[in-house]
Amino acid sequence: MNLSRSIAFALSLCMSVAVGAAEPTKPATAPAAVQAPAKSPAQSPFLAYEQSLLAFTHADVVDGTGAPIRRDQTLLIENGKIRALGASGRIAIPKDATVIDARGKTLLPGLVMMHEHMFYPTGHGNYSEMVYSFPALYLAGGVTTLRTAGAMLPYADLNMRAQIQAGAIAGPDMDVTAPLLNGPGLAVLAVKVVNGADDAERAVSYWADESVDSYKAYMHIRRDELQRIIEVAHRRSRKVTAHLCSVTFAEASAMGIDNLEHGFAFASDFVTDKQADTCPASITRSLADLDVDAPRMHELIDLLVARKVAITSTLPVFETLIARRPKVPEAALSMLLPEVREQYEAGWASMQTKPADWEWARLFPKLGRWEKRFVDAGGLLLAGTDPTGYGGVIPGYASKRQIQLMVEAGFSFEEAVRVASLNGARYLGRDASIGSLEVGKRADVVMIDGDPTRDASAIERMPLVFKEGKGYKTDAIFEAMKGKVGLH
């Protein structure tokens, strides 16, 4: 395997995106989706709780709004919704409720993650759809709603969305993003090459008719094409995100783009000899050389905040590019097919030989700082993981890592959870029903063993994830998915 070539693919592919403006995404009406049985036994091996009335007692609660952790709370779930939440002793527990003693546990809202592909890198520029393993693994990582941020096998994503909705597959609610919209220059054979603004419009319209929820433009998209993508998507009440390169953040924000992916890692605004509509090779170096407090970056941040462009943080995929960072845990690696684990191990070994002053190593610590500054300036930051690169971003684990890396970058644990839950719900226009632990919202609840506000590593111990009041045993999911990632 030509590793540097495959890593170049990974970098170009992994970090893609485009999302639209402020209006909520119109709920898609899926035409002619694969018919799913009303309730499938496929979920049952993973289910621990199906009772309609559940009470968590003596729990510590991080509610997803950014508020500080509250101690000794009772959370009551009835018919898939949160019926009551308050200090234990002040919440009456109905006699027929199933009681879960949550002493020593912390409850979080189900995560709303925004860069969660259903494909995974299997080598030679190929990205295979994980139709079987990924939905359950995302759920086991606390994710109850996700955006795919770009599809390789769009009909698989669309039908998966329908089957999850029907209860036939255990997995998060999906915002399905259309296939990547890229200009010429990407060496990934599965990706369409957009040929002009009219062609871009044709693709956007086609996928709207096929009921996608959102769009993502990619590195080599040009200004006239991106402008048209945004116009047509907005006309169809859908948002656009982008992993940019040929177009700068300032240019895309002036067009009304809704979201930009990968924090500031693909802002080509600071490349001195930047040619219009061309993806410069020196983008990483330009950012690695930029002072973390550079006024020009502050100006760009303020511009994006003023234009209401959301930013998606995807720190786990960048962490895999740096030497002397923690390796992916063995439990996560045990999910991989042996051949793709070999690919990961080779990529990991290669990264350990990179010098400390390599551009990605110099850029990585700044990414989190800029994201924090963006939030402090009033920007809407979203969280994602991006399971690409050379395979070190593994659903079920990477969502937890994203929160830990935000804490490392200076966010409080509670703020990091808000970014990974309520902020995503707001962006999707679904914050009235999901994104935080509040009375009347859907009972999407993650149980952590321990206090992650004292030690963010506690989030790795996540025995139960509830979606719409149904509790899934994460260890059963992980056991079932051993060796499957990379295969199906």
Ligand SMILES: [Zn+2]
């Ligand atoms: Zn991506």
